[in-house]
Amino acid sequence: MAESKPKPKIKKEAVPIPKQKPEERRRNFNEVALGYTEEQALEEANRCLQCPKPQCISGCPVEIEIPAFIKLLREGKYEEAIAKIKEKNSLPAICGRVCPQEEQCQMKCVVGKVGEPVSIGRLERFLADWERKRGFKIPEIAKPTGKRVAVIGAGPAGLTVAADLAKLGHKVVIFEALHLPGGVLVYGIPEFRLPKSIVQAEVDYIQRLGVELKLGFLVGRTYTIPELLKERGFEAVFIGTGAGLPAFMNVPGEDLGGIYSANEFLIRVNLMKSYAFPCYDTPIRIGKHVVVIGGGNVAMDSARSALRLGAEEVCIVYRRSREELPARKEEIENAEEEGIICKFLAAPLRFIGDEKGWVKQMECICMELGPPDDSGRRRPVPVKGSEFVMDVDTVIVAIGRTPNPIIQRTTEGLQVTKWGTIVADENGKTSLEGVYAGGDIVTGEATVISAMGAGKKAARAIHEYLMKK
Amino acid sequence: MYKILKNEEVAPKIKLFEVYAPEVAEKAKPGQFIIVIVDEKGERVPLTIADYDAKKGTISFVFNEVGKSTKQLGLLKEGDSVWNITGPLGNPSEIKLFGLVLCVAGGVMIAPMRLQVKALRDAGNSVVTVIGARIKDLLFYEDEMKALSDEFYVATDDGSKGFKGLDFLKDVLAKEKFDRCVVMGPVVMMKNVSEITKPFGIPTVVTLTPIMVDGMGMCGVCRVTVGGKMMFGCVDGPEFDGHKVDFDGLIKRQRMFLPEERLSSLLWELHGGCHCGGK
Numbered sequence: 216m217a218e219s220k221p222k223p224k225i226k227k228e229a230v231p232i233p234k235q236k237p238e239e240r241r242r243n244f245n246e247v248a249l250g251y252t253e254e255q256a257l258e259e260a261n262r263c264l265q266c267p268k269p270q271c272i273s274g275c276p277v278e279i280e281i282p283a284f285i286k287l288l289r290e291g292k293y294e295e296a297i298a299k300i301k302e303k304n305s306l307p308a309i310c311g312r313v314c315p316q317e318e319q320c321q322m323k324c325v326v327g328k329v330g331e332p333v334s335i336g337r338l339e340r341f342l343a344d345w346e347r348k349r350g351f352k353i354p355e356i357a358k359p360t361g362k363r364v365a366v367i368g369a370g371p372a373g374l375t376v377a378a379d380l381a382k383l384g385h386k387v388v389i390f391e392a393l394h395l396p397g398g399v400l401v402y403g404i405p406e407f408r409l410p411k412s413i414v415q416a417e418v419d420y421i422q423r424l425g426v427e428l429k430l431g432f433l434v435g436r437t438y439t440i441p442e443l444l445k446e447r448g449f450e451a452v453f454i455g456t457g458a459g460l461p462a463f464m465n466v467p468g469e470d471l472g473g474i475y476s477a478n479e480f481l482i483r484v485n486l487m488k489s490y491a492f493p494c495y496d497t498p499i500r501i502g503k504h505v506v507v508i509g510g511g512n513v514a515m516d517s518a519r520s521a522l523r524l525g526a527e528e529v530c531i532v533y534r535r536s537r538e539e540l541p542a543r544k545e546e547i548e549n550a551e552e553e554g555i556i557c558k559f560l561a562a563p564l565r566f567i568g569d570e571k572g573w574v575k576q577m578e579c580i581c582m583e584l585g586p587p588d589d590s591g592r593r594r595p596v597p598v599k600g601s602e603f604v605m606d607v608d609t610v611i612v613a614i615g616r617t618p619n620p621i622i623q624r625t626t627e628g629l630q631v632t633k634w635g636t637i638v639a640d641e642n643g644k645t646s647l648e649g650v651y652a653g654g655d656i657v658t659g660e661a662t663v664i665s666a667m668g669a670g671k672k673a674a675r676a677i678h679e680y681l682m683k684k
Numbered sequence: 685m686y687k688i689l690k691n692e693e694v695a696p697k698i699k700l701f702e703v704y705a706p707e708v709a710e711k712a713k714p715g716q717f718i719i720v721i722v723d724e725k726g727e728r729v730p731l732t733i734a735d736y737d738a739k740k741g742t743i744s745f746v747f748n749e750v751g752k753s754t755k756q757l758g759l760l761k762e763g764d765s766v767w768n769i770t771g772p773l774g775n776p777s778e779i780k781l782f783g784l785v786l787c788v789a790g791g792v793m794i795a796p797m798r799l800q801v802k803a804l805r806d807a808g809n810s811v812v813t814v815i816g817a818r819i820k821d822l823l824f825y826e827d828e829m830k831a832l833s834d835e836f837y838v839a840t841d842d843g844s845k846g847f848k849g850l851d852f853l854k855d856v857l858a859k860e861k862f863d864r865c866v867v868m869g870p871v872v873m874m875k876n877v878s879e880i881t882k883p884f885g886i887p888t889v890v891t892l893t894p895i896m897v898d899g900m901g902m903c904g905v906c907r908v909t910v911g912g913k914m915m916f917g918c919v920d921g922p923e924f925d926g927h928k929v930d931f932d933g934l935i936k937r938q939r940m941f942l943p944e945e946r947l948s949s950l951l952w953e954l955h956g957g958c959h960c961g962g963k
Contacts, residue, residue: 476904496726
């Protein structure tokens with residue numbers, strides 16, 4: 216591959232990523248963003264200034280050496296470029312798709328000060344996809360240490376810890392409670408944003424590193440953490456159990472039929488493949504008028520899935536305004552392009568059901584923004600007398616999740632915060648010896664990449680702990 | 685994969701499976717449940733554990749062949765395997781010395797009740813057991829339950845055997861002072877028994893079997909109102925105070941997917957399932 220020469224002047228606009236057209240994609244589950252071609256990737260890579268003091272690296276939770284991999288990419292050295300990324304990030308095909316780069320590396324990009332920042336995420340994705348098509352090369356694995364580590368949860372944090380420790384020569388067993396590995400990557404994020412085959416390829420790679428995967432095994436119920444340590448021959452445990460129980464609004468009528476938590480809705484559709492009912496056994500019912508409550512990425516994912524399942528109209532109801540939407544900008548744009556309606560500054564008061572106990576209407580109240588609350592965002596305040604009623608037949612509640620309580624309830628001595636998250640230091644060390652934790656179970660709901668960052672740090676700390684032992 | 689060691693029809697369309705699942709068997713306790721997935725396309729079916737043997741590494745469960753998944757499961761033979769079993773799930777029953785305990789079981793839940801009665805007896809309780817079914821042909825474990833109990837009654841909806849309905853319980857309760865009542869069975873039955881015990885002030889525990897998907901605290905479909913508060917069947921239960929459960933709400937939620945369940949079951953009956961390949 217010949218090196219394409221850097222252009223004398225940097226273009227202000229990033230190379231757009233090809234996408235499925237909105238009118239087509241709104242009725243299928245295929246991936247929306249199609250990825251750069253080689254030419255597009257090279258053109259975009261050439262927009263990088265190769266800053267002597269790069270800012271982008273400090274914006275990356277796992278500190279990928281971004282200018283270095285981009286340099287290798289534009290020299291056509293794809294294999295070396297992906298290896299450079301993988302020094303820090305074991306799951307680039309996933310991060311290239313679902314990381315909020317616009318708030319991380321790309322926010323710090325110097326090019327972004329004069330135009331659009333370099334599309335670092337799209338370049339990462341290009342390299343990861345190139346590598347997957349060619350077939351993964353297994354890196355060198357250190358001599359077996361004879362130490363055994365139990366990883367609880369096969370989500371982003373757990374998979375990262377497992378990969379890193381396996382490469383260091385430790386025997387790793389992942390205990391996954393669901394019947395498929397991937398955690399939120401398979402039950403939460405829909406196919407059109409992250410194809411399941413990509414997650415499966417990453418899991419296969421981790422298994423080829425020597426990691427053992429036990430599915431359908433709920434730690435805390437089958438074996439507890441003390442049992443894994445004392446009776447099952449594990450010298451360290453990593454807890455990466457993620458965000459668990461869905462939060463509800465506690466308004467009247469919330470137990471009516473047709474009202475799903477986002478977790479239930481997405482688990483049915485993604486993990487259980489309800490979109491293929493009755494070929495797959497798990498049913499889902501989508502009405503004509505779907506309302507999604509909430510404004511995060513999970514709300515966007517739910518709304519866009521509902522549309523693809525055949526809803527006539529999907530409306531997102533959010534109690535603050537557009538400026539406060541916590542979802543990624545790109546996903547909001549994608550959703551609106553597909554025809555999803557956003558109703559801002561409104562919140563449900565109650566749900567009204569039909570005689571069979573199925574939701575038929577939702578009463579809302581309008582909100583206005585008051586002074587900022589603890590989160591720094593302006594607090595929504597109800598406007599007196601502004602109640603209104605909407606006809607709905609499906610409601611998806613996407614207002615957040617609280618930590619799953621099973622591990623905390625069955626692990627004596629494990630320190631827990633008042634919110635139910637596990638207390639851990641910056642390296643993931645908990646109050647119990649040999650027990651580490653990271654990801655949403657420690658931070659509360661956050662991103663895939665921050666869970667992976669926590670996994671990286673915990674893997675280092677666990678390695679040190681094991682080697683000193 | 686989990687190998688089926690025994691497939692026994694204990695009553696018409698009621699099957700008892702014994703399955704090799706050593707890790708589940710080692711940890712199971714009365715009152716807990718498992719999730720069974722029959723094959724790669726299967727749904728996650730929650731079933732109460734009916735028995736376990738840690739030494740043999742086996743667990744048993746009993747199910748009614750009513751829907752697509754259970755009909756498909758029932759066709760598996762000894763030596764076949766089910767794709768996935770996860771468990772034990774849910775909180776174990778509270779087993780201790782209460783004194784005199786009334787145990788009322790209906791339908792397939794007679795099977796897990798046997799485990800419950802055994803455990804309560806082992807803890808030193810006196811146990812009065814009632815088993816019930818719609819008609820006499822659907823009763824099972826009659827002799828065993830009788831042998832395990834201090835006092836034993838049978839009831840059927842149509843009166844084809846034993847008492848007709850459960851109203852006779854009022855007389856049983858009036859005779860002696862009970863310290864606890866344990867109820868397992870269809871929701872309507874649990875509701876009725878809870879209403880009967882309430883005026884007598886007997887603490888009544890019901891085992892709820894709401895619709896579940898993951899069964900371990902992720903999806904929230906098993907939410908049920910107990911004492912005005914939202915609880916989750918899988919992680920807060922499956923046992924709850926029968927005097928506080930909103931049974932009517934639960935009944936409605938259990939019927940949520942009835943049309944889909946019927947369609948799926950019909951397709952199975954007619955064509956052995958859907959053959960579209962998941963398109």
